[in-house]
Amino acid sequence: MTTTVTATPKAAPHPLRAEALRGFPPLAGAAVIVLTAVLMIATAREWQGNWAETADQLHDSLLMTLPVAAAAGCWHGGRERRRRTEELWSTAVRPPLTRLLAHAVPVALWVAAGHLLVIAGAAVATWWYALGDHPHLILVPGDTIALMAATVVGHVVGRTVPSLLAAPLLGVAGFAGLALPEGNGVQPLDPASFAVKGSWPAWWQPLAMIAWTLGLALTLTLAYAGRRRAIALLPLAAALTAGALLAQVGDATWRPDPLLRRQVCDTSTTPAICVNAQYGRLLPQVTTALSGVTGKLRGVQGLPTRWADRENGPRSGEAQLPILTPFGWSLVRGRLTRPDRYAWEAAAALSDRGQCKRLSERVSLADGAVLTYLAPSPDQSDYDAVMAKGSATDRAHLRASQAARAKLAGMDEQRRRTWLSAYFTARAACDDKAVPSL
Template sequence: MTGPVGLELRRGTGLLLAAGIAVTGVVLVLVSLVGPGSRLQWSVSGPGLVPWLNSVALLLGPMAGAAGAWSGSRERRLRVDELVAPVSRPRWQRDVASFGAMSVAVGAGLLIVVAATFATVAGAVTYSGGRWPLSMLLVALGYLAWLAAGVAAGRLFPYRWTAPAIGLLCYLVGGLPTYLHTAAGQLAPVGNLPGADGWQLRPGVAALGAGWLLALTVTALTAGAADRRRWAALPATVAIAAAVALLALPVRWTGKFNTAAWVVGDPRANERVCSTDTPRVCVRRVHANLLPEVTAVTRAALAPVRGYTFIEEDPTTPPGVRPAVAPGELVVIPNLQGRTQPFTGALRDPGELTRTSQDWAVSAWCPQLSAAGDRAYTTARELVSGRSVPGVRDPAGWLRDYLAAARLCDTTAFERLAGS
């Protein structure tokens, strides 16, 4: 590779940036594999990988911004700007070439991170549909915006402290919206981009996000590189218009995200894939690889419970939150996103799925549960786990009566059961 782009990659910041992104990203993947908990940060699908690759941008994106600032400030920081001033090539062309080289470096580093992440679940992928490429496009545009902001800052403030300052600023700008449940958080989609198994971006909102990030990139490059900075007014106007449109989007809770306006369900991913015998166990198509193990685990876990005919994966409930459904013929089990064991395709933590399935099966979804109801639930939880409870001589009959009371929120029955 020759010319300014090749020179930037070989002797500039490009190779260091690519290596830094790749090494940091792979280390984050490895740390997540051995981390505690029953879930991975990503799942066995295109939509399931995007949230992880988006979230690591909170750390990798500021690296791109800092590297851009270091590259952009190089001429004046090294006091060679007067030497290159007589060169016939305009400054904006040199800066665009440098930005292009840095973009290649960012892309190369990210490809290694993507490959490392995908390798952990490649053998278990059963669904690759949906609009996840749109999400990946927005993530890529976010990196370009960070990089352009860094280059512009380096041009305008050519000091040694500019690069670390821009890195910190990018981290704050990208990370703070995670804690802001307001429309302003939608102006920093990268690092906070909604996505999960069974969800996909709305094309219109994705186009707004892409326009916003592209306009920011062009504005930053024009302000930092052009001899006449007033040309930055045009892309800045586009950026403002896109920002106003994003701020106007409502902020609503979907069950997983606060940015409900960004996403819509993916019908194909959420189709049921079920066992053929009874009780039927159904998971979503996006988790079809887990059906045999989930069937065995949940049937064994719910063996003490009688009267149900379906076991179905809940499509929307996030970890740690139980769905508002009544016990009866249908037993709901947790969302299976992230429950695949890396490199094997097996269920990551059968014990945790057993405990959660038992808990949900006997929970009484009543508006207000009395003290007797709480005591009855505790007894039911013990019985469904296979443990004996003093005073309960017929566990199967007791559970049958409890589930009937829970279905109707029968306070009188709870009191009788709690006293048995």
């Protein structure tokens, strides 16, 4: 008896799979990865170690990647024209909308995947040096959908405009449109608009932005290739509704980051040391950097209760801790770059008289002596050398300043503590006459 084996034919691969795994779409994703990665690496000093800055930097990169995504979609959309296979594709069984999506969606998915891959890499790089806070992902869905929508819109433009220059011109036009100065009336509708520093959008803002960008892309797609073009009115209505909401509310959609209003303090020192909760893990470094200052102030009366890190300035009874932002200068990848200068700036804040009246020469000499004693300036020797080569008045001031510094440094510990207590008490009261002489 003979057995007949019938071979089961393999199913044809899905068109999306074939388009996604070869040709131009992977290159578009690679272009987004390279461009965004270059932008992030070039500015790593400014964001690495702080989750909020990382999220802001990734969002700001849309200024470059959105035009690239649109240009990539446009170039891919003109593929059949360049191959001169338009008439052949028009005879295919699949309807025009299906054919368009089969070509456009793989590019959009690769662009989105490239964007998400860079986000994952930036998250790992930030986590390694993170000083506190947590990852901010609220902008990610809206940014990713905006990239996909730009790709689809570019694809439709590429199918419509019969020119090899359509893709680069669309990219340039997109960049010019996104780079409009802040304050223009359409800024709330710009998916690449700069985030409000220290703030995060309300929960509905990313959803409205998705409806705005995706609605416009679907409207254009359905109007171009839909069997019933009237259906394009549905996504258009959703886009216009979301756009009207965004335009009407504007910057009011952004809410202050609650962490910026919190302080993390070390109360074992006098004054206490408080840093912003957004980078609370930096507190041990700051305490160590200021240990020389706080050690010399042990037992001194009349001091501010704390150093505080507040963007709007210190409150009554506080001194301003040196501002660490923008990152990339005094703070890089979670480390203080110049602890000596940081200590000098913190010591200077203790003798800052704010709104007090104009200082006399005697009080100015006392301020300089106290600052030099607590934390000598890294540039003090250079400053003294310049003064020594100056006019007779400059040289006289330098001699008086050096004498005041030497007198304060030469006091015994108890006498110096008493003198410093009188000095800081008078400073707090803005009483020049009560400042002890040197």
